[in-house]
Amino acid sequence: MEQLILSATLNGVLLGGVLALLVFGLNLIFGVVKIIHLAYGQFVMLGMYVIFFLVTTYKMNIFIASIISCIILGLLGILLQMIVINPLLKSPRLNQLLALAGVIIIFENMAMVLWGADYRGIKLLLPVIHFGSLFVRTSYLVAFIGAILTLLALTLFLNRTYVGIAIRATAQDLDSIQLMGINPKWVYLITQATGGILSGIAASFFMPIYAVHPHFGSAFTLMAFIIVILGGMGNFLGGFISAFIIGVVTSISAVLTSTEIADSIDLIIFILIMLVRPQGLLGIRESR
Amino acid sequence: MTARSFLKRKFLFVILLLSILILPLLSPSPYLIHIITFIFIWSYITTVWSYMGRFHLVSLGHGAFLGIGAYISILLFNDYNISPWIGMLLGGMGAALLALILGYACFRFGVIGDYFALVTLALGELVALMIDAFRNVTGGSLGMTLKSVGTSFYYLQFEKEIYYYYISLLFLIFGLFLWQIIDRSRIQKALRAIGEDEIAAASIGIRIVRYKLFITLISAFLTATGGVLYTQYMTYVNPETLSGMGVSLAIPFKAILGGMFHVWGSTIGTAMIVSLEEYIRIMYGARFIGISQVFYGALLVALIIFLPKGLYGTLSDYWHKRNDRRASKIEVRLS
Numbered sequence: 001m002e003q004l005i006l007s008a009t010l011n012g013v014l015l016g017g018v019l020a021l022l023v024f025g026l027n028l029i030f031g032v033v034k035i036i037h038l039a040y041g042q043f044v045m046l047g048m049y050v051i052f053f054l055v056t057t058y059k060m061n062i063f064i065a066s067i068i069s070c071i072i073l074g075l076l077g078i079l080l081q082m083i084v085i086n087p088l089l090k091s092p093r094l095n096q097l098l099a100l101a102g103v104i105i106i107f108e109n110m111a112m113v114l115w116g117a118d119y120r121g122i123k124l125l126l127p128v129i130h131f132g133s134l135f136v137r138t139s140y141l142v143a144f145i146g147a148i149l150t151l152l153a154l155t156l157f158l159n160r161t162y163v164g165i166a167i168r169a170t171a172q173d174l175d176s177i178q179l180m181g182i183n184p185k186w187v188y189l190i191t192q193a194t195g196g197i198l199s200g201i202a203a204s205f206f207m208p209i210y211a212v213h214p215h216f217g218s219a220f221t222l223m224a225f226i227i228v229i230l231g232g233m234g235n236f237l238g239g240f241i242s243a244f245i246i247g248v249v250t251s252i253s254a255v256l257t258s259t260e261i262a263d264s265i266d267l268i269i270f271i272l273i274m275l276v277r278p279q280g281l282l283g284i285r286e287s288r
Numbered sequence: 289m290t291a292r293s294f295l296k297r298k299f300l301f302v303i304l305l306l307s308i309l310i311l312p313l314l315s316p317s318p319y320l321i322h323i324i325t326f327i328f329i330w331s332y333i334t335t336v337w338s339y340m341g342r343f344h345l346v347s348l349g350h351g352a353f354l355g356i357g358a359y360i361s362i363l364l365f366n367d368y369n370i371s372p373w374i375g376m377l378l379g380g381m382g383a384a385l386l387a388l389i390l391g392y393a394c395f396r397f398g399v400i401g402d403y404f405a406l407v408t409l410a411l412g413e414l415v416a417l418m419i420d421a422f423r424n425v426t427g428g429s430l431g432m433t434l435k436s437v438g439t440s441f442y443y444l445q446f447e448k449e450i451y452y453y454y455i456s457l458l459f460l461i462f463g464l465f466l467w468q469i470i471d472r473s474r475i476q477k478a479l480r481a482i483g484e485d486e487i488a489a490a491s492i493g494i495r496i497v498r499y500k501l502f503i504t505l506i507s508a509f510l511t512a513t514g515g516v517l518y519t520q521y522m523t524y525v526n527p528e529t530l531s532g533m534g535v536s537l538a539i540p541f542k543a544i545l546g547g548m549f550h551v552w553g554s555t556i557g558t559a560m561i562v563s564l565e566e567y568i569r570i571m572y573g574a575r576f577i578g579i580s581q582v583f584y585g586a587l588l589v590a591l592i593i594f595l596p597k598g599l600y601g602t603l604s605d606y607w608h609k610r611n612d613r614r615a616s617k618i619e620v621r622l623s
Contacts, residue, residue, distance in 0.1 A: 036402065087593045093402055094346050098544055099592040101537045105585030113578035218533065222413055225406065260421035267414045271390070274407045275397045 007134050008255040009248055014136065016247025017144030021205055022220055023227045023239045024154055025198030031171045031234020032191045035085060036093070038100040040224060041217030042107040043196060047073050047203025048212040049111055052120050062122065062207070070200030077196025078189050085192075086185070104218070111214040121211035139208040146205045150198070151240055157194075167191055171234055226270040232280025242281060308457065312450050321449050327562050328456035329521060333514035334542045334554035335463040339470065339507045341540065341548045344401070344483035345500060349408030350511050350539050352415040353383035355531030357512025358519040359419060359426060365443070366435050372444040376516040380509040386411075387508035388501065395497045400486060409536065416532035431526025434519065444520045452521045459517060460555070463510065467551050470503075479503060545591050547598025556600045
């Protein structure tokens with residue numbers, strides 16, 4: 001039993017890395033454009049399909065396919081911002097949310113039309129690493145390292161480049177940046193593009209782990225939101241840490257009970273956090 | 289409103305009601321009756337959703353209440369032979385209890401706006417997961433079929449769809465009627481004040497938690513009864529169609545696209561969405577599978593962008609503007 005829990009914990013930490021990948025883009029869009037991006041999981045789903053398509057049909061190298069899928073998703077993010085979100089920037093939050101729910105319907109069915117409802121995956125033979133009697137899946141380990149590298153790259157981008165600083169400023173004070181001569185529309189577009197690229201990165205690391213199907217995204221969207229809220233909206237480090245918390249909790253409770261109960265526990269944690277500490281674990285309380 | 293336009297409106301209403309009552313007697317296709325019954329049931333659910341929605345209490349988790357009501361009633365009926373009418377009551381109470389727990393916690397801690405929407409979204413998903421988790425009782429995602437007893441009013445089961453047509457119409461009328469009652473009461477004024485600015489409302493002595501809980505409980509209870517009605521009509525439930533994110537988002541969709549600040553908004557929105565869905569499914573569904581749904585999604589997004597106040601809201605705005613313009617023209621002529 002101890003062995004089981006120990007290995008569940010280890011797998012939970014690695015799962016946390018995988019989930020953290022998912023959360024970066026969502027967090028960025030949440031913090032800057034201030035919309036609840038309900039269709040983010042569907043972005044990841046489309047990215048995985050693009051990689052799958054390029055690899056199986058054009059026999060492309062998986063690395064090149066991943067880069068292409070990142071570019072496509074970045075463009076898709078820009079498109080989404082221009083067509084759906086820009087007209088709705090000033091409308092009530094519910095309308096934005098429902099428009100994105102409509103986008104989910106579009107994306108899922110588009111995937112269904114193009115690639116069918118089957119589970120699609122790429123077979124990659126990766127060795128299993130083991131420490132003593134603990135087994136670790138290499139694909140998880142790769143995703144874990146990828147998450148850390150992505151976080152580093154994102155931090156550098158947001159802190160060291162002009163555009164990154166503009167993005168952070170927009171998140172903090174929309175009125176002042178306009179006085180400083182920054183056009184928020186452009187910042188939004190760049191943020192959406194970055195968010196799209198981040199979802200592409202997530203898709204690339206997900207590819208060896210999961211098989212993709214049209215409803216793949218919705219399974220992850222709510223989980224991603226739980227993590228974002230838990231860490232504090234727009235707070236990257238908080239999101240990163242809470243991804244590990246959720247990963248470990250999910251993994252251990254799934255071993256002890258069943259997957260549905262594990263997911264329910266996540267949701268209950270989420271509801272409790274919302275009630276007691278809506279700014280998240282590391283968030284700064286704003287006046288509401 | 290002038291006396292004449294009031295009478296005109298009453299007259300229109302009576303004609304509409306009569307034509308709806310007579311329609312099934314003209315023996316149209318059963319398909320049409322089915323679609324209209326469907327519209328009635330969902331209109332009822334959407335209308336009771338908008339009891340809350342119109343006061344900026346946006347719940348994205350009404351699937352939870354639907355699911356609880358439906359499952360309590362169907363389990364009581366299938367296992368203990370208890371009439372769905374009683375099941376409706378108990379299911380409604382179950383939903384209201386859940387609403388009480390979550391609502392009290394939310395309102396007490398001041399969870400409003402987006403946060404409230406997200407909490408309720410999680411609630412809907414939570415109930416769906418719970419139904420899945422206890423699959424040896426509820427049948428999990430395979431769903432459950434209602435035991436058949438033939439035609440019996442006591443068991444709310446009929447072999448002919450026409451009965452459901454009238455019963456769901458009755459429910460819808462009740463929902464709309466209750467809207468009017470709430471609209472004319474003090475509660476509406478208090479809740480509107482709260483919806484506009486909670487702190488200001490509290491400062492003049494409006495009991496925020498009490499009023500918000502009241503409307504949430506009513507909405508949850510009635511939504512659960514709608515879930516039972518739906519179950520009796522479809523004779524089949526599963527967590528996907530009754531709880532979870534999909535249906536929880538579909539309800540506000542209908543309300544928004546109709547115009548959730550008007551009595552008729554939800555009904556019009558539901559009629560529009562359901563007929564659109566059916567039209568697209570029948571016209572294009574067989575020829576290009578999936579494409580029809582892409583089309584439908586695109587249409588929904590476009591409607592949200594171009595009709596932010598919903599069909600009824602936009603139309604009535606236009607109407608009022610036109611009437612105002614006419615009135616001012618007449619005044620000019622008189623002077």
